[in-house]
Amino acid sequence: MTERLRIHPLMGLFRKPSFWLIVISLALISIPHYVTALEHPDFISRLYSALGLDRDSFERILFLAPIVWGGLFFGRTGAITTSLVAVGLMLPHAAASTAPLGNSLEVAAVYVVGNVLALTFAALRSERERRTQLEATQGKLRQSEERYRSIYENALDAIWLHDLDGNITAANLSSEKLTGYSVKELPRMNVRTFLSEESLHMASQVRAKLLAREPVEQPYEQQLTRKDGSVAIIQLVTSLVFESGRPVAFQHIARDVTEQKRLQDNLRFYTQQATRAQEEERKRISRELHDDTIQALVVISRQLDILASSGKDLTGESRERLKQIWEQTNSIMDEMRRLGRDLRPTSLDHLGLLPALEWLASDLSDSSQIMTTVNLVGKPRRLSEEAELVLYRIAEEALRNVQRHSQAVEAEIKVEFDAGVTRVTVSDNGKGSNLPGTISDLVRDGKLGLVAMQERALSVGGTLTIKSQPGSGTSITIELPG
Numbered sequence: 001m002t003e004r005l006r007i008h009p010l011m012g013l014f015r016k017p018s019f020w021l022i023v024i025s026l027a028l029i030s031i032p033h034y035v036t037a038l039e040h041p042d043f044i045s046r047l048y049s050a051l052g053l054d055r056d057s058f059e060r061i062l063f064l065a066p067i068v069w070g071g072l073f074f075g076r077t078g079a080i081t082t083s084l085v086a087v088g089l090m091l092p093h094a095a096a097s098t099a100p101l102g103n104s105l106e107v108a109a110v111y112v113v114g115n116v117l118a119l120t121f122a123a124l125r126s127e128r129e130r131r132t133q134l135e136a137t138q139g140k141l142r143q144s145e146e147r148y149r150s151i152y153e154n155a156l157d158a159i160w161l162h163d164l165d166g167n168i169t170a171a172n173l174s175s176e177k178l179t180g181y182s183v184k185e186l187p188r189m190n191v192r193t194f195l196s197e198e199s200l201h202m203a204s205q206v207r208a209k210l211l212a213r214e215p216v217e218q219p220y221e222q223q224l225t226r227k228d229g230s231v232a233i234i235q236l237v238t239s240l241v242f243e244s245g246r247p248v249a250f251q252h253i254a255r256d257v258t259e260q261k262r263l264q265d266n267l268r269f270y271t272q273q274a275t276r277a278q279e280e281e282r283k284r285i286s287r288e289l290h291d292d293t294i295q296a297l298v299v300i301s302r303q304l305d306i307l308a309s310s311g312k313d314l315t316g317e318s319r320e321r322l323k324q325i326w327e328q329t330n331s332i333m334d335e336m337r338r339l340g341r342d343l344r345p346t347s348l349d350h351l352g353l354l355p356a357l358e359w360l361a362s363d364l365s366d367s368s369q370i371m372t373t374v375n376l377v378g379k380p381r382r383l384s385e386e387a388e389l390v391l392y393r394i395a396e397e398a399l400r401n402v403q404r405h406s407q408a409v410e411a412e413i414k415v416e417f418d419a420g421v422t423r424v425t426v427s428d429n430g431k432g433s434n435l436p437g438t439i440s441d442l443v444r445d446g447k448l449g450l451v452a453m454q455e456r457a458l459s460v461g462g463t464l465t466i467k468s469q470p471g472s473g474t475s476i477t478i479e480l481p482g
Helices: 002-014 017-034 042-050 055-062 064-095 100-153 173-179 197-211 258-310 316-343 346-350 353-367 385-406 439-444 448-459
Strands: 158-163 168-171 220-225 231-243 246-256 371-377 410-418 421-428 463-468 474-481
Touching (some): 100 316, 197 220, 258 316, 353 385
Antiparallel strands (some): 231 246, 410 421
16 A cells, blocks of 8 residues: 555656656757767758757756756756756767867856756746636626625615605515515605604605706615614615606605625725735745845855856856856846846835835836836825735736727826825826726726726725826826825
8 A cells, every 4th residue: 555655656756747748848858968979950050050069958958948847847846856967968969079068067057047047937937826716716706795785686675755744655575674664654654754854864865856946966875774773774766756847746766785895895995905915926926036036146246257257177168158147147046036026116115105116117208119207296105015005016007908909108106195195196198998887897898997996095095086088198097095
């Protein structure tokens, strides 16, 4: 039994196509490395000659491919194991060459760079998987909300009528379920029985506007006290009932939204927690890239520089090859720094919102033909970490939309610090568009970036306003208290 348990993982490894891909690639690289009679195709020979490489150096570089694959497919263990196998395949040939020291240094460089690349790509793959999991969680939450709304909208609504003095004259069975009073009790009651002082005040305002033929924003919400003393939140549509041209009663169509409100609050809370977890993960990965990966690359770069400058037995060709590897390492460091900034801008944590927005504007101006400026109104102040992060992420997403879709040549980030309110507006002079009327329409039309902005704003008690017209550009404003 113990023997089976030891063999089983190995057998599982042999069944993986990725394992055989690495084995075959190592074999295909090693055979011509030792059998010099096997010539490379002419175009490959011309390629590495043009790069200033000899055949052996070129073939050693090829060993980077299976090392990287080992890291991608099997993680840290796969990268280290594959790189050790590759070193074992390269060292005998390097030791038997006319320049054993230089070639051995190349083998060492392939080992180091291969491991760094493999582990870096493995970390990036892990990050993509985490993002996919977060997006899947948010997708399930949205599906849950839409499923609940579909069930809810198909339910029967409560309908009742009362005269101008609030005396109920008629009610349906759903009203009985909503209020707890039977349809026989309701016609002998007044709506004041169900409503608090605050709710009565709102009802009187709606009543006055309807009688004055003024528009009323509907549906609107009220709180209703049931027979058992519990409070229900209802969504109302109110209209006047006329008789011989005179208003004689009010008709109410009500829907119990107590559960819906609770669900929306929960969904908003879950979304907020998922967003926070995502930001914490971004921050962690950015910190690890800076503290671990980039620092390791700095050490490798310095070591390569020292090897190239102090190796007395190195040939000119080997020195040039080490220089190329050194330049590649520095290029990887620059890419890691850019990735770290994208994951979590250090300027936001250390300097605050304004410097981070100025960096966003500068980055967009440098990477595109869109001249982007930041304008300040009022006296700047620091906000909470969560509020600044929300403002930054919304501005970041808005600028990304400007770059991808607007066809603009100018964009502006306007930051306003008013008394008790902070406002950030991102506007452009692009082509603009016709916007859907509701959030559900945004989801249906695939404008998930705008939906994410709205959810972020709501998570910190803010509001998001989007204005756009064809030919007149687009403006996105987030307003937060504080």
